[in-house]
Amino acid sequence: xxYEIKFPExxxxxxxxxxxxxxxxxxxxxxxxxxxxxxxxxxxxDRKKLHLPFPSTEEVKEALRDExxxxxxxxxxxxxxxRYKEDIALFKELGFKAFRLSIAWTRIFPNGDEAEPNEAGLxxxxxLFDELLKNGIEPVVTLSHYEMPLHLSMEYGGWTNRxxxxxxxxxxxxVLNRFKDKVKYWITFNEINSILMSPxxxxxxxxxxxxxxxxxxxxxxxxHHQLVASARAVEACRRLVPGGKIGCMVLxxxxxxxxxxxxxxxxxLQDQHKTFFFTDVHVRGHYPAYMNRFxxxxxxxxxxxxxxxxVLKENLVDFVSLSxxxxxxxxxxxxxxxxxxxxxLTNLKNPYLEAxxxxxxxxxxxLRTLLNMFYERYEKPLFVVENGLGAxxxxxxxxxxxxxxxIDYLGRHIAxxxxxxxxxxxxxxxxxxxxxxLVSFSTSExxxxxxxxYVDLDDDGKGTLARSKKNSFAWYQNVIxxxxxxx
Ligand code: BG6
Numbered sequence: 218x219x220y221e222i223k224f225p226e227x228x229x230x231x232x233x234x235x236x237x238x239x240x241x242x243x244x245x246x247x248x249x250x251x252x253x254x255x256x257x258x259x260x261x262x263d264r265k266k267l268h269l270p271f272p273s274t275e276e277v278k279e280a281l282r283d284e285x286x287x288x289x290x291x292x293x294x295x296x297x298x299x300r301y302k303e304d305i306a307l308f309k310e311l312g313f314k315a316f317r318l319s320i321a322w323t324r325i326f327p328n329g330d331e332a333e334p335n336e337a338g339l340x341x342x343x344x345l346f347d348e349l350l351k352n353g354i355e356p357v358v359t360l361s362h363y364e365m366p367l368h369l370s371m372e373y374g375g376w377t378n379r380x381x382x383x384x385x386x387x388x389x390x391x392v393l394n395r396f397k398d399k400v401k402y403w404i405t406f407n408e409i410n411s412i413l414m415s416p417x418x419x420x421x422x423x424x425x426x427x428x429x430x431x432x433x434x435x436x437x438x439x440x441h442h443q444l445v446a447s448a449r450a451v452e453a454c455r456r457l458v459p460g461g462k463i464g465c466m467v468l469x470x471x472x473x474x475x476x477x478x479x480x481x482x483x484x485x486l487q488d489q490h491k492t493f494f495f496t497d498v499h500v501r502g503h504y505p506a507y508m509n510r511f512x513x514x515x516x517x518x519x520x521x522x523x524x525x526x527x528v529l530k531e532n533l534v535d536f537v538s539l540s541x542x543x544x545x546x547x548x549x550x551x552x553x554x555x556x557x558x559x560x561x562l563t564n565l566k567n568p569y570l571e572a573x574x575x576x577x578x579x580x581x582x583x584l585r586t587l588l589n590m591f592y593e594r595y596e597k598p599l600f601v602v603e604n605g606l607g608a609x610x611x612x613x614x615x616x617x618x619x620x621x622x623x624i625d626y627l628g629r630h631i632a633x634x635x636x637x638x639x640x641x642x643x644x645x646x647x648x649x650x651x652x653x654x655l656v657s658f659s660t661s662e663x664x665x666x667x668x669x670x671y672v673d674l675d676d677d678g679k680g681t682l683a684r685s686k687k688n689s690f691a692w693y694q695n696v697i698x699x700x701x702x703x704x
Contacts, residue, residue, distance in 0.1 A: 222639035224701040229355065229646025232308065232669075233317035233603050234297075235362035235407065238655040240321060241294035246337040249327025251364035252375075252417060253291045255280040258661040258676060265558040265576040268659050269415045273425040274371060288678055290661045295654065295672045296682050301345055304653055307670055307684060309352040312697035316354050317602050317648040318345075319362035319407065322388055329366030329384045330373075334391050342392070346399040356400045357602070357648065359466065360389050360450060362407035363658060365421045375421020376412070376439035379522070382446045389450040390457070397458040404538055404602065405447040408468035410495045411561045412440045434517050441519045444498050444529065451532035462535040465499035466602060467492055469539035470562045471583040471590075475548035485547040488564065493594070496537055500595045502530040536645060537591060540603030541630070544570070544583035560659035573626075574608050575665060581629040588637035588644070598643045604630050605650035607657065607665040610687065618671055618687040627693070628704040635701060649693070653684065669693050 237253040244250075255277050259268050272280075280287065297304055308316055322329065324338030349356050369375055369384060393403070412419040413436050416427075420439040427435040447465060454463040472488040475481040490507055497505040503526070512519070545557055546565040554565040558576025570578040584604070591599055606626035610618050627649060638644050651667030654674070663674050669690040674680035695703055 220639055222635055224635065224638060225644070226700075227314075228644070228700060229315040229357070229402075229600070229648070230697040230701075231313040231315035231317065231354070231357070231646070231648040232311075232652025233357075233648035233650050234319075234653070234655060235359070235364075235658070236319045236321035236324075237291045237294070237362070237364045238651075238658060239294045239297035239318075239653070241292065241296045242298035243292035245298065246324070246341060247327055247335040248321065248338065249323040249329070250281075250367040251321065251323045252367050252370050252421060253364045254289060255367065256289060256291060256418075256661060257287055258290050261662075264660060264662075267559065267561075267563065269561065270418065271416050271424050274423050275425070277367070277371065277423065290656045290663065290676075290678060293678055294656055295674060297653075298341075300682070300684075302348055303684065304670070305348050305352055305354065307686075308354060308652065311652065311669065311690065311694050313354045313652075314697070315357050315402070315646055315648060316349055317357040317359065317404075319359035320392055321364060322361060322385075323364065323366050325391060326366065326384070326388050328368035329381075329388075330369065334388075339392075339395050342396065343399075346396060350399060355402060357402040357404065358392075358396070358400050359404040359407050360392070361385070361405070363418050370417070370421045370423060374423070374426045375417075376442045377420065377422045377427065377435050379442055381421070382442050382449065385446045386449045386453070389446075390453045393450070393453050393457045393461075397461070401458070401461050403450070403454055403458070403461060403463040404466045405450045405463065405534075406443055407466055408540060408561070409440075409443060409447065409465060410467045410492050412436055412443060413491060414561050433515060437512070437517050438519055440495075441521065441525075444495070445525050447499065448528045448532040451534055452528070455532070464536035464538045464600060465496060465534045466538040466540070467495050468562055469541040469587050469591075471544040471580070471587045472547045472564065473544060473567060475546050475552060475554065475565060478549065480549040481547065481552070484549055488547045496591070496595065498529060499534045500537060500597055502533050534597070536598040536600055537595060538600035538602040539587075539591070540650070541584050541587060541601060542604065542650075543577040544580040544587075545578065573606055577607070579606075579626060581633040584630055585633040585637045585640070588634065588642045589640050592637075592642040596643075598645045600645040601634060601647045603648065603650040605667040607667055609664060610666045610671060612671065616685060618685070620687045620689045623687070623689045624692045627689070628696075631696065631701055632704055652693075
């Protein structure tokens with residue numbers, strides 16, 4: 218008889234988004250500019266290239282001067298800011314138990330270094346959370362999802378500056394306190410491990426602020442500041458939010474060994490450490506020993522304040538959340554191999570895997586493996602807070618969208634997740650990425666669509682913004698209604 222596996226009751230099924238990819242209204246109700254407001258759409262021919270912007274101060278100023286002739290899609294998103302009631306009604310129809318969204322820091326502290334918050338920004342999220350709760354949907358809120366006040370980048374060097382910990386802590390305490398009765402699930406930093414690859418969007422610093430040969434050093438210093446800030450947010454959540462749960466979040470990447478060569482296996486382990494480093498600190502409360510050698514061999518010295526050890530040690534997360542889109546392959550440095558595509562972290566191509574339209578390697582079994590690895594390491598509840606397929610969708614003459622490829626992708630990943638539950642993994646929930654089409658993080662395109670809900674908007678920002686249901690809508694509705702029994 219087959220081993221019986223069921224998703225837990227109260228499993229948090231839903232969808233996930235980020236403020237800067239959906240809200241728009243970038244200059245309304247006192248909002249300040251965030252670093253994603255100065256990011257342009259990439260050229261279609263660069264779709265499969267790794268695109269991690271690292272502008273100079275002058276380039277940012279240029280973007281601000283030359284607004285009219287350029288297109289910055291994240292300023293406009295999908296106009297969720299104004300249309301959230303309509304969108305939440307659709308999420309309710311899908312049967313969502315949870316909706317992951319982020320607060321735009323710049324709506325609350327427009328420049329980041331003000332003493333007092335912007336009431337209009339707080340009032341907006343008050344209404345938004347009320348609307349979710351009214352519809353029986355639990356908000357899962359990320360404090361920082363790929364945006365910070367641009368002013369903090371320009372004037373302070375973003376997360377390389379220790380002062381940013383205090384600015385963030387003030388922001389975190391403000392929203393934790395304000396929304397303590399409405400929001401019970403909190404996440405500190407989206408894909409915190411991305412900071413090692415993405416200096417501007419995750420680290421908040423500009424190219425001319427750091428010498429080229431010191432970017433890695435600066436990134437680890439920024440990472441340290443974020444880890445301390447994350448622990449401070451955990452501390453504040455414990456104190457301010459009755460019954461609250463707060464977790465960390467990493468880009469979940471599984472690194473296969475290219476061959477059985479021991480050197481390849483070692484490379485895979487060392488690449489895996491670059492993700493585990495961040496979760497190890499959040500769950501165990503101290504820097505893992507394997508980093509000492511890495512820091513020594515790469516001339517990295519992290520400046521720490523005397524209290525940092527204690528802050529990290531005392532404020533451990535309640536759960537570990539992760540995104541998962543693909544896996545990759547690691548090899549000895551001298552190995553020549555074809556690079557696979559991805560948005561932040563990627564390495565070699567895997568001959569056993571197919572890839573998406575954007576070249577991301579599709580690997581549902583990898584999700585099962587990765588969940589097992591995380592759970593064995595920490596024995597903490599896990600939460601898959603992003604997973605999805607970015608694909609081109611075709612609207613038929615009658616308006617229907619037959620996105621069977623999306624159903625296949627998601628169905629296979631949910632099945633793999635279920636296997637992980639069968640392996641003993643304590644899984645809290647699953648929020649599919651981009652339940653409604655949104656602006657792509659890495660390419661700022663609209664044509665890279667993830668949603669169950671189609672948004673009539675093209676890459677140039679043209680369209681009616683009307684929402685419509687794809688075939689995957691009814692499919693996901695049934696997945697949730699059957700608690701993952703029917704895929
Ligand atoms: C994750 C991010 O890395 O991947 C999201 O947390 C992002 O913000 C998602 O949108 C998908 O990536 P992309 O580049 O296809 O939008």
